[in-house]
Amino acid sequence: MVDDRTSTIKLPNLHSPPKPVIVYGTFIVLLFLPLIISTPLATEILIWTIFGLGFNLLLGYTGVLSFGHAAYFGLGAYAAGLAFRYLDASVPVGIIMGILAAMLLACIIGALAIRSKGVYFAMISLAFGQMLYFLALSPLKGITGGEDGLTRIPSLDFLSFSLGKPLPLYYFVCIITGIMLFVTWRILQSPFGKLLQAFRENEERAKACGYNTTLVKYCSLVISAFYAGLAGALNTVYLSYVPLSTLFWLTSGTMVMMTILGGKGTFLGPLLGVGVFLFLQNTISLFTPRWELFVGAIFVVIILVFPGGIMGTLTEKFAAFRMRRQGE
Amino acid sequence: MLLRTEKICKYFGGLKAVDDVDFVLKKGQLKSIIGPNGAGKTTLFNLIAGAYLPTKGKVFLKDKDISRFTLNKVSRLGVVKTYQINHIFPNLTVFENIRIAAQVRKTSFNIWRQAASYREINELAEEILLQVELAEKRNQPASTLSHGERRYLEIGIALATQPEVLLLDEPTAGMSCAETNQCADMIKNLNRNLGLSIVLVEHDMSVVMSISEEILVMNEGRTLAEGTPREVSDNEEVQRVYLG
Numbered sequence: 001m002v003d004d005r006t007s008t009i010k011l012p013n014l015h016s017p018p019k020p021v022i023v024y025g026t027f028i029v030l031l032f033l034p035l036i037i038s039t040p041l042a043t044e045i046l047i048w049t050i051f052g053l054g055f056n057l058l059l060g061y062t063g064v065l066s067f068g069h070a071a072y073f074g075l076g077a078y079a080a081g082l083a084f085r086y087l088d089a090s091v092p093v094g095i096i097m098g099i100l101a102a103m104l105l106a107c108i109i110g111a112l113a114i115r116s117k118g119v120y121f122a123m124i125s126l127a128f129g130q131m132l133y134f135l136a137l138s139p140l141k142g143i144t145g146g147e148d149g150l151t152r153i154p155s156l157d158f159l160s161f162s163l164g165k166p167l168p169l170y171y172f173v174c175i176i177t178g179i180m181l182f183v184t185w186r187i188l189q190s191p192f193g194k195l196l197q198a199f200r201e202n203e204e205r206a207k208a209c210g211y212n213t214t215l216v217k218y219c220s221l222v223i224s225a226f227y228a229g230l231a232g233a234l235n236t237v238y239l240s241y242v243p244l245s246t247l248f249w250l251t252s253g254t255m256v257m258m259t260i261l262g263g264k265g266t267f268l269g270p271l272l273g274v275g276v277f278l279f280l281q282n283t284i285s286l287f288t289p290r291w292e293l294f295v296g297a298i299f300v301v302i303i304l305v306f307p308g309g310i311m312g313t314l315t316e317k318f319a320a321f322r323m324r325r326q327g328e
Numbered sequence: 329m330l331l332r333t334e335k336i337c338k339y340f341g342g343l344k345a346v347d348d349v350d351f352v353l354k355k356g357q358l359k360s361i362i363g364p365n366g367a368g369k370t371t372l373f374n375l376i377a378g379a380y381l382p383t384k385g386k387v388f389l390k391d392k393d394i395s396r397f398t399l400n401k402v403s404r405l406g407v408v409k410t411y412q413i414n415h416i417f418p419n420l421t422v423f424e425n426i427r428i429a430a431q432v433r434k435t436s437f438n439i440w441r442q443a444a445s446y447r448e449i450n451e452l453a454e455e456i457l458l459q460v461e462l463a464e465k466r467n468q469p470a471s472t473l474s475h476g477e478r479r480y481l482e483i484g485i486a487l488a489t490q491p492e493v494l495l496l497d498e499p500t501a502g503m504s505c506a507e508t509n510q511c512a513d514m515i516k517n518l519n520r521n522l523g524l525s526i527v528l529v530e531h532d533m534s535v536v537m538s539i540s541e542e543i544l545v546m547n548e549g550r551t552l553a554e555g556t557p558r559e560v561s562d563n564e565e566v567q568r569v570y571l572g
Contacts, residue, residue: 192439194427198420202415207403210404
């Protein structure tokens with residue numbers, strides 16, 4: 001292990017992964033979430049958090065913006081749904097099929113688009129996502145259910161627990177979220193996680209160090225698709241239905257907004273962004289059908305107060321506070 | 329010969345940035361490339377490093393043709409460049425900057441084992457930190473370093489990849505007089521004590537003349553003169569075109 005004898009003032013790195021206690025602590029808090037908010041909302045938050053953790057690996061830690069992540073989320077949802085409906089697959093098998101389908105798609109899209117940079121990659125990924133949406137809408141209507149989405153998915157059980165009931169489903173999703181939080185934390189601590197951050201910071205330099213940066217970006221995309229596929233499959237388990245909107249670009253846009261709101265490149269940013277977004281959406285929509293207007297205005301205020309996202313700005317302020325304390 | 333170019337050319341449209349240059353670097357040698365602005369020094373440097381593809385001619389590393397190799401491939405073979413303008417990882421700590429470069433030959437795509445548990449890599453990074461005199465700043469984000477320290481970090485990142493040939497592009501640019509002398513000493517030590525072969529592009533003639541074993545002078549993309557510092561400084565053509 002590295003010793004700290006030579007260090008003078010230890011300044012916190014804003015993008016470094018948190019201490020293990022934060023990861024375990026977050027999981028414990030999540031266990032009690034249904035006591036604070038409704039169980040279906042809590043389940044939805046966890047599913048989108050998994051999606052967000054993967055998206056944040058790509059956007060926040062690798063610095064690659066994708067506007068087509070709905071494709072991986074939606075394909076994961078459809079693949080799992082089709083497996084449940086037509087193959088009578090068990091929950092784990094359906095989820096694995098969702099993950100594999102999303103990863104396979106990422107492998108294909110990645111092979112075609114990964115060399116594009118910045119906004120070009122974002123646009124190409126958006127185009128691929130929309131292609132998939134329109135395929136599901138019309139040519140593949142017979143399989144996907146078209147505009148109506150994929151329906152008639154049988155109720156699912158896991159280890160004799162009925163996942164049709166809110167609480168068993170919540171804890172099923174919660175355990176998977178806990179595992180994914182831990183996995184993400186491990187990835188960020190690994191040589192590959194460090195490499196992702198180096199890529200985000202300075203791709204040219206990473207290349208000059210000898211890294212194949214195209215491969216780094218590709219792997220990051222495929223790993224991110226793993227999370228999206230898993231989240232999509234869990235969404236199917238949660239809804240017992242696959243809405244066509246899972247493939248629509250708005251799903252990608254929502255994910256981008258959630259990640260930025262929470263703080264891209266921060267470990268807990270996605271959880272916070274998803275939580276705030278879905279909570280506001282659910283609460284305000286109870287009072288007005290024009291909820292988007294109010295939620296939008298609140299987001300503007302949040303971004304003005306927290307320019308680095310909620311978690312990003314809080315971490316920055318905390319770091320500045322610690323520096324002042326050390327200075328004194 | 330450790331590294332050589334054979335009649336190498338690089339044209340940007342009608343501009344002949346490098347034209348028919350033969351460059352030779354022996355093992356353990358410290359050789360500088362000098363010349364007026366626009367002479368083609370950095371272009372030649374980038375051709376050697378794999379950042380540019382040559383229009384004509386070849387680059388050989390120990391008789392292996394590396395002319396069509398990309399920047400990262402050339403770097404993995406041991407020819408590593410630094411940049412004229414600082415290219416660091418600004419939001420990572422100084423230590424992480426070095427460690428990321430140090431892990432390139434050991435492990436890169438392991439997604440499970442913690443980076444901190446690779447003892448050999450961490451020890452190498454610590455050693456490099458001492459060499460570039462940044463050990464005390466190891467936990468600071470690189471963006472908080474002064475200009476001179478960033479130049480050192482730039483060299484440290486390149487060193488951490490364990491190169492055989494180090495390509496230094498104006499390492500003393502923007503440094504104060506004291507920092508420049510210190511940096512020149514460090515480069516000399518890397519060459520003399522560690523036996524590292526170094527190609528140096530530099531504008532500061534006092535640095536070039538004091539530490540180089542050989543100098544290649546370029547003008548308008550072509551070789552103007554080549555020889556020891558004494559031979560080059562005595563060359564009338566070089567004096568007329570560059571040294572004044």
